[in-house]
Amino acid sequence: MLPEIKNAPERFKNQLAKYLVLRNPQCINCGTCAVVCPYQVHQRPAGYKRMSQPVHERCIGFRCLKNDFCCVHHCPRQALKLELNPLWETLGDARWPADLLKATWLQAETGEPTSSGLAYNYQTGQSGGGFDRLQFKNTDSSPVKINDNQVDTSLQLNKRPFGPKITIPIPVYGGGMSFGSIGLATMLARAKAAQAWGTFISTGEGGYPEELAPYDNHIITQVATGLFGVSERSLQRVRFMEFKYAQGAKPGLGGHLLGDKNTPSVAKFREAVPGTSLFSPFPFHSVYSVEDHKKHVDWIKAINPNILVSVKVSTPTDIDMVTVGSYYAGAHIVHLDGAYGGTGAAPEIAKKNIAMPIEYAVPKVHRFLCAEGIRDEITLIASGGIRTALDVAKVIALGADGVVIGTAELVALGCVRCGNCESGRGCPRGIATTDPELEKLIDADWGAQRIINMYRAWLKYWLQLLKKLGLTSFKELRGRMDLLEYGTREMEEEEKIQI
Amino acid sequence: MFERYHIETKPAPLLSPVVSKFKIIRQENCINCGCCLRSCIYDVHQRLTADPRRMADPEHHLCKNCFRCIQECPAQALTKIINPDYRTLGNNYWRNELISRIWFEAETGRIPVLGAGYRGKFGGAGFDGMWTDLSEIVRPTRDGIHGREYINTAVDLGKKLPRLSFNAEQTLDVTLPPIVEIPLPVIFNPVPLPESFQPLQESFIRAASKLKTFAMTPISFLAATQNYNAVIPRLTSETAEIFLSECNRSNRLPLIVELDYEPKNTAALWSRLKKTWPNLIISVRLPFQPGVEKTVVALTQQGAEVIHLYADQEGKELNTSQPRFLKELVRSVHLSLVEKSIRDEVTLIVSGGIAAAEHIPKIIICGADLVGLDFSLAVALGCRMCVKCSWTDCPARLNKITTDWATQRLLNLMGAWRDQLLEIMSAMGLREVRRLRGETGRAIFQEEMEKEIFSDKFSG
Numbered sequence: 001m002l003p004e005i006k007n008a009p010e011r012f013k014n015q016l017a018k019y020l021v022l023r024n025p026q027c028i029n030c031g032t033c034a035v036v037c038p039y040q041v042h043q044r045p046a047g048y049k050r051m052s053q054p055v056h057e058r059c060i061g062f063r064c065l066k067n068d069f070c071c072v073h074h075c076p077r078q079a080l081k082l083e084l085n086p087l088w089e090t091l092g093d094a095r096w097p098a099d100l101l102k103a104t105w106l107q108a109e110t111g112e113p114t115s116s117g118l119a120y121n122y123q124t125g126q127s128g129g130g131f132d133r134l135q136f137k138n139t140d141s142s143p144v145k146i147n148d149n150q151v152d153t154s155l156q157l158n159k160r161p162f163g164p165k166i167t168i169p170i171p172v173y174g175g176g177m178s179f180g181s182i183g184l185a186t187m188l189a190r191a192k193a194a195q196a197w198g199t200f201i202s203t204g205e206g207g208y209p210e211e212l213a214p215y216d217n218h219i220i221t222q223v224a225t226g227l228f229g230v231s232e233r234s235l236q237r238v239r240f241m242e243f244k245y246a247q248g249a250k251p252g253l254g255g256h257l258l259g260d261k262n263t264p265s266v267a268k269f270r271e272a273v274p275g276t277s278l279f280s281p282f283p284f285h286s287v288y289s290v291e292d293h294k295k296h297v298d299w300i301k302a303i304n305p306n307i308l309v310s311v312k313v314s315t316p317t318d319i320d321m322v323t324v325g326s327y328y329a330g331a332h333i334v335h336l337d338g339a340y341g342g343t344g345a346a347p348e349i350a351k352k353n354i355a356m357p358i359e360y361a362v363p364k365v366h367r368f369l370c371a372e373g374i375r376d377e378i379t380l381i382a383s384g385g386i387r388t389a390l391d392v393a394k395v396i397a398l399g400a401d402g403v404v405i406g407t408a409e410l411v412a413l414g415c416v417r418c419g420n421c422e423s424g425r426g427c428p429r430g431i432a433t434t435d436p437e438l439e440k441l442i443d444a445d446w447g448a449q450r451i452i453n454m455y456r457a458w459l460k461y462w463l464q465l466l467k468k469l470g471l472t473s474f475k476e477l478r479g480r481m482d483l484l485e486y487g488t489r490e491m492e493e494e495e496k497i498q499i
Numbered sequence: 500m501f502e503r504y505h506i507e508t509k510p511a512p513l514l515s516p517v518v519s520k521f522k523i524i525r526q527e528n529c530i531n532c533g534c535c536l537r538s539c540i541y542d543v544h545q546r547l548t549a550d551p552r553r554m555a556d557p558e559h560h561l562c563k564n565c566f567r568c569i570q571e572c573p574a575q576a577l578t579k580i581i582n583p584d585y586r587t588l589g590n591n592y593w594r595n596e597l598i599s600r601i602w603f604e605a606e607t608g609r610i611p612v613l614g615a616g617y618r619g620k621f622g623g624a625g626f627d628g629m630w631t632d633l634s635e636i637v638r639p640t641r642d643g644i645h646g647r648e649y650i651n652t653a654v655d656l657g658k659k660l661p662r663l664s665f666n667a668e669q670t671l672d673v674t675l676p677p678i679v680e681i682p683l684p685v686i687f688n689p690v691p692l693p694e695s696f697q698p699l700q701e702s703f704i705r706a707a708s709k710l711k712t713f714a715m716t717p718i719s720f721l722a723a724t725q726n727y728n729a730v731i732p733r734l735t736s737e738t739a740e741i742f743l744s745e746c747n748r749s750n751r752l753p754l755i756v757e758l759d760y761e762p763k764n765t766a767a768l769w770s771r772l773k774k775t776w777p778n779l780i781i782s783v784r785l786p787f788q789p790g791v792e793k794t795v796v797a798l799t800q801q802g803a804e805v806i807h808l809y810a811d812q813e814g815k816e817l818n819t820s821q822p823r824f825l826k827e828l829v830r831s832v833h834l835s836l837v838e839k840s841i842r843d844e845v846t847l848i849v850s851g852g853i854a855a856a857e858h859i860p861k862i863i864i865c866g867a868d869l870v871g872l873d874f875s876l877a878v879a880l881g882c883r884m885c886v887k888c889s890w891t892d893c894p895a896r897l898n899k900i901t902t903d904w905a906t907q908r909l910l911n912l913m914g915a916w917r918d919q920l921l922e923i924m925s926a927m928g929l930r931e932v933r934r935l936r937g938e939t940g941r942a943i944f945q946e947e948m949e950k951e952i953f954s955d956k957f958s959g
Binding site: 012013014015016053085086087089090091093094095096127128129130132133245246249251252253256258282283313314316317318319322339340341342343344345346347348349350351352353354355356357359360363364384385407415416417418419420421422423424425427428429432438486 | 540572581629631
């Protein structure tokens with residue numbers, strides 16, 4: 001049973017839009033525009049004489065000027081004008097351009113894929129490389145007709161002969177975000193969505209509050225280098241744990257919670273002094289070899305023999321060897337966190353410059369594991385810069401089994417990627433904050449619904465894509481790099497022209 | 500006693516108004532309801548003090564781009580644009596975001612830390628197509644800048660002998676060449692800056708002195724400066740006489756001098772200086788240009804102890820229509836010395852186009868020993884790279900700055916850059932910047948990765 005889609009509109013009054021439809025005083029409120037526009041940009045509520053403000057976000061932009069039904073042409077007084085919203089370029093960045101943010105917001109609101117008829121480009125970002133240059137080849141539709149119910153999107157998390165067998169219905173679970181980096185409402189929203197989907201979310205380092213107890217079956221608890229919030233009980237409550245060796249956004253630098261966000265409630269779980277900056281120093285000082293790492297894994301299995309063990313590592317040049325080491329140590333999952341992932345706070349220098357992007361790491365590891373003959377015994381999870389339903393499919397085609405999503409879930413909650421999560425009171429939009437006042441901006445049920453909706457939309461993209469490729473499961477897509485093409489320079493040129 | 504190297508930083512805000520990235524526009528339909536004032540947690544919106552019924556102009560520089568005021572305004576009276584001044588800041592290489600980052604670093608002395616992930620391009624030409632490695636678990640030591648173990652950023656200027664030899668009495672049989680250790684792999688090289696920057700020379704020297712490194716200095720400044728141990732006078736065969744007479748007059752001698760490379764005269768001048776002062780370290784300055792590898796090898800074989808190679812301000816090769824970038828140039832020069840087994844006999848200073856903290860470890864990985872900073876020094880003091888350099892009407896008001904303030908800005912920049920160097924080194928698990936040199940195996944190059952990962956699968 002899929003979780004139900006319910007409409008979950010944005011919290012704020014004015015929606016950010018790519019185009020502006022401007023109405024000048026010449027307007028005689030004749031209502032022609034409301035009749036011709038099929039996108040309901042123009043509305044006149046029943047019983048009112050005057051037109052409402054245009055709903056800018058629904059407008060499809062300049063290409064509508066070619067259409068017969070375009071309001072600008074039909075207005076008898078030439079009172080309407082279309083222009084690009086100057087605000088649009090202040091939103092987003094190369095990795096998450098405004099279009100991608102907006103498309104994700106719309107998916108979170110409606111649960112539907114962003115219609116290609118709309119103005120928002122959901123295909124790629126503007127980073128000019130990696131996922132933004134990789135595309136599925138334009139193949140003819142599959143010769144065999146496949147129905148939705150024949151497509152299997154599930155992921156078996158444990159491929160080894162020992163440990164619990166857990167399968168999740170979509171190849172995605174939620175990435176580690178600690179209590180402290182995000183607030184309780186956001187945590188609950190993610191946990192509720194994970195429960196509805198039958199998947200998991202990671203609570204990051206720092207323990208997790210009692211309020212999450214009803215969702216224990218869908219919680220991943222993290223053991224990171226600072227061991228904040230780790231106790232026997234926290235490991236026994238859940239079915240799934242992850243070791244965090246490194247984090248893609250700040251590989252080799254450990255964790256970092258600035259003092260302002262270390263409020264008394266956060267400090268309690270971390271057994272720390274409120275208001276002090278908390279560093280989770282890199283690396284595990286008890287692990288200097290694969291044997292040490294095995295000892296760690298054994299230690300967890302002694303505390304909870306029935307727990308799924310994931311090892312989260314960043315992407316150094318010897319990532320293939322690290323993966324094999326984790327296999328030897330008895331981990332079920334190796335989770336590669338690429339360089340361009342999200343973070344609550346990281347030095348800017350670390351985000352770009354240390355360790356390789358996930359697009360390089362996944363094929364490298366996949367090939368190595370195949371050559372070693374152990375590819376089908378280990379679950380390879382990718383994360384770090386995977387933004388969209390299409391990125392998920394691309395990274396699976398590069399060789400991953402599944403994906404961890406962090407930032408996209410926050411975008412579903414209304415994140416604009418302003419990057420102020422780390423300082424002062426934290427997120428001004430209430431998502432990544434433990435400030436008692438700002439935290440109230442998020443309602444957990446509303447947030448859960450937004451995340452549920454986003455994944456419903458993603459599922460539709462996946463079904464459509466797999467059917468088109470003639471595949472019946474993500475298992476068949478894994479490692480199929482032959483289905484991808486790597487855009488050449490011309491593609492970039494094209495992008496430039498579009499801009 | 501062991502003294503830990505430390506750069507004293509303290510806030511030194513810009514004198515000219517900050518060029519903020521965003522501009523909030525309050526349109527005429529504002530109803531002065533104050534909703535924006537309540538929604539903004541950064542105090543961008545305030546009421547007018549003179550007339551509290553009305554809203555004041557937004558404080559653009561405080562805006563952190565959260566969109567709340569815009570989305571909550573009941574009259575849809577607020578919008579935001581990219582500040583046109585910000586757009587014109589800098590140029591293709593010295594991009595506006597690099598300039599504002601240097602300003603932040605020079606103002607605060609801190610490492611820029613932000614939430615959310617990386618925002619930029621995937622890779623790209625130059626330094627952007629290069630990533631440094633990290634060490635996942637197998638690491639004997641490290642704890643970053645917060646940690647217990649010391650990471651040494653010191654480098655040497657001078658020649659190292661390929662081997663030592665001893666006589667029958669087991670004492671050293673060779674004369675050790677002079678060598679100077681500086682605690683960070685940076686010297687100041689204001690040489691390419693416009694003439695108008697000359698009044699700032701004293702700040703460069705003073706900051707270099709506090710950092711225990713060096714600043715390139717025109718000979719005309721020698722008489723005036725107190726910090727003789729922090730200058731590298733720059734000589735040509737024409738100005739050498741002035742230098743000699745100044746040294747004789749003042750009875751002071753710097754530790755290092757730099758000669759502009761002149762194929763005909765340099766060898767003679769070099770020998771003359773060495774004969775007079777055997778312990779003077781002599782650096783030879785030459786441009787990156789086609790054939791530079793051969794010149795560097797030849798100079799090293801002739802005994803050059805320090806070679807300073809400079810590219811243009813964008814890190815590009817000079818005197819050619821198809822310039823290579825700094826990264827490729829340095830790798831090539833480094834390798835040609837390695838092939839001749841003479842790499843340790845010479846110190847390579849590399850300058851031109853070092854515009855961000857990460858460029859330092861990256862160029863050292865490519866094979867430099869240390870870098871020379873040029874335009875980043877000017878930007879630290881507020882320069883906007885506007886190119887229309889005029890001392891009297893500098894938009895950044897460089898003509899108004901004091902030596903104390905400028906020195907502090909330079910110390911702050913170096914403090915922030917050194918801390919970021921430590922971050923990179925600690926992620927790599929290295930304790931010595933000397934060991935970073937030429938470690939291309941500990942870096943990831945975009946063109947090599949694309950070939951390894953994608954070439955056999957994709958055409959094009």
